[in-house]
Amino acid sequence: MPGSHPSRADALPDLAVTVVDIDDPGDPRVDDFRDLNSVDRRPDLPILPGGSPGKGLVIAEGVLVAERMVASRFTTHAFLGVDKRLRELAPTLTDASVSGVPFYRASAAVMAEIVGFHLNRGVLAVARRPVPLGVAEVIETARTVAVLEGVNDHENIGSIFRNAAGLGVDAVIFGGACADPLYRRSVRVSMGHALLVPFAHAANWPSDLDILREKDFRIISMTPDAAAIPLSEAVDAERVAFMVGAEGPGLSETAMRAGDVRARIPMARGTDSLNVATAAALAFYERAR
Amino acid sequence: MPGSHPSRADALPDLAVTVVDIDDPGDPRVDDFRDLNSVDRRPDLPILPGGSPGKGLVIAEGVLVAERMVASRFTTHAFLGVDKRLRELAPTLTDASVSGVPFYRASAAVMAEIVGFHLNRGVLAVARRPVPLGVAEVIETARTVAVLEGVNDHENIGSIFRNAAGLGVDAVIFGGACADPLYRRSVRVSMGHALLVPFAHAANWPSDLDILREKDFRIISMTPDAAAIPLSEAVDAERVAFMVGAEGPGLSETAMRAGDVRARIPMARGTDSLNVATAAALAFYERAR
Numbered sequence: 001m002p003g004s005h006p007s008r009a010d011a012l013p014d015l016a017v018t019v020v021d022i023d024d025p026g027d028p029r030v031d032d033f034r035d036l037n038s039v040d041r042r043p044d045l046p047i048l049p050g051g052s053p054g055k056g057l058v059i060a061e062g063v064l065v066a067e068r069m070v071a072s073r074f075t076t077h078a079f080l081g082v083d084k085r086l087r088e089l090a091p092t093l094t095d096a097s098v099s100g101v102p103f104y105r106a107s108a109a110v111m112a113e114i115v116g117f118h119l120n121r122g123v124l125a126v127a128r129r130p131v132p133l134g135v136a137e138v139i140e141t142a143r144t145v146a147v148l149e150g151v152n153d154h155e156n157i158g159s160i161f162r163n164a165a166g167l168g169v170d171a172v173i174f175g176g177a178c179a180d181p182l183y184r185r186s187v188r189v190s191m192g193h194a195l196l197v198p199f200a201h202a203a204n205w206p207s208d209l210d211i212l213r214e215k216d217f218r219i220i221s222m223t224p225d226a227a228a229i230p231l232s233e234a235v236d237a238e239r240v241a242f243m244v245g246a247e248g249p250g251l252s253e254t255a256m257r258a259g260d261v262r263a264r265i266p267m268a269r270g271t272d273s274l275n276v277a278t279a280a281a282l283a284f285y286e287r288a289r
Numbered sequence: 290m291p292g293s294h295p296s297r298a299d300a301l302p303d304l305a306v307t308v309v310d311i312d313d314p315g316d317p318r319v320d321d322f323r324d325l326n327s328v329d330r331r332p333d334l335p336i337l338p339g340g341s342p343g344k345g346l347v348i349a350e351g352v353l354v355a356e357r358m359v360a361s362r363f364t365t366h367a368f369l370g371v372d373k374r375l376r377e378l379a380p381t382l383t384d385a386s387v388s389g390v391p392f393y394r395a396s397a398a399v400m401a402e403i404v405g406f407h408l409n410r411g412v413l414a415v416a417r418r419p420v421p422l423g424v425a426e427v428i429e430t431a432r433t434v435a436v437l438e439g440v441n442d443h444e445n446i447g448s449i450f451r452n453a454a455g456l457g458v459d460a461v462i463f464g465g466a467c468a469d470p471l472y473r474r475s476v477r478v479s480m481g482h483a484l485l486v487p488f489a490h491a492a493n494w495p496s497d498l499d500i501l502r503e504k505d506f507r508i509i510s511m512t513p514d515a516a517a518i519p520l521s522e523a524v525d526a527e528r529v530a531f532m533v534g535a536e537g538p539g540l541s542e543t544a545m546r547a548g549d550v551r552a553r554i555p556m557a558r559g560t561d562s563l564n565v566a567t568a569a570a571l572a573f574y575e576r577a578r
Contacts, residue, residue, distance in 0.1 A: 168557040275451070
């Protein structure tokens, strides 16, 4: 029994993780959770060729997202959280996949000093970024995929993963100029589905769309263009890829031409296009329908 | 020609507004734009019975939203903006509805001192909150309405208005415990559609749903409940009201029972419910389809 929590008499189940109490915010064992909001040192930045100050980590925030990290292809290598969240997470912490992994238990105040702000959700899990999956790999058994170009907002990326998971999309392909799906904010907004829905970055954009075409995907370019066919007339194929672009500019003309058909969401007059994650959700819904 | 902008030689069209240059951030003429992020003094808080520090104003932010305020039922009584935005807004500023209304022109630095932060969008418009519309009034000619309960997030409210406008919803009814649709953030996220799509607050909730029922609306309670019918089987009525609740708890049981039919969005297994604005968008889309 850890001496610093003598008042917690409730028995925990047999945990696979090793609980380690942290009283000193400067303890180097929790360095992977340090300064999460730092512009240039935050640990969840990718490690880029030529070196970068990121550590190439992925941070899961809150009980639900931490559970999903443990259930995902990502290998969780540490937790940091308050005792209350340790208890809420306990059923997950009995999983063999986290055997021997440290759960650093700290007070809310110590945790705030480590991460650099008060973290409402009270628990974090961390994994290293795994070897990226390839496009051919993530589409192999997929029936419906989303392809993103220029979606450079972490919140939109997160919402697209959440919508993809809820509406039965099997994989996400990143074309050019997209934000990082493994940034903490993306992962949080996705409710952890960025860790569960397989994704790949196109090495060559948009020519990697040929990988989808060779596998008989119908590539649907989403556009507000009135000359495009309505979404409902576009989705009836064995395999479908929905290609969406950034809010405002939309898909590049090159990407648009690389698609097989242009489809639009019927919109009321005098309105703008929808938010990109909402437009994607409507496409996913029409497909599942 | 205002002396403080001698380098701007481009001619402006004949404006209906009166351009007034502001050099002193303390000028009382711009008090309606002051301290926009203040927790307790921000001018866009409603005036509540018993008094409140709000001024009961509505703030439109950016060229597009300011244009929509001018086009709306709200009476714009002042603008504050940098010269560049004055020029972008000029076509709107010739409108008879803003005849004699002051456009307070300031530098970005003076404007930042007035509003309390640097405002990227560079222009604001302000109106007084008009007399609220009633439920019977906003549904009179409507075919499709959204009814919200417990939606207490300004961003979600804004997104719902944006989606309602884009997908042909005629009015929004606020049931209990919703956030303010006229808060600056709601208006901004709505792209100004919170000013254009008519809305009303139910004085009695949920019994005011009877006002809809008397007008032959089918009231559809949205729920993730697997026992509910699929959305696509629920929307085929002359008049339809989609009732949505807060993310997490969803609709209260009382509200749910006050509906005519329960409908669900078919979801993939092992996922959570969708974001409330996304769920509403799917319902609106299914209706428009």
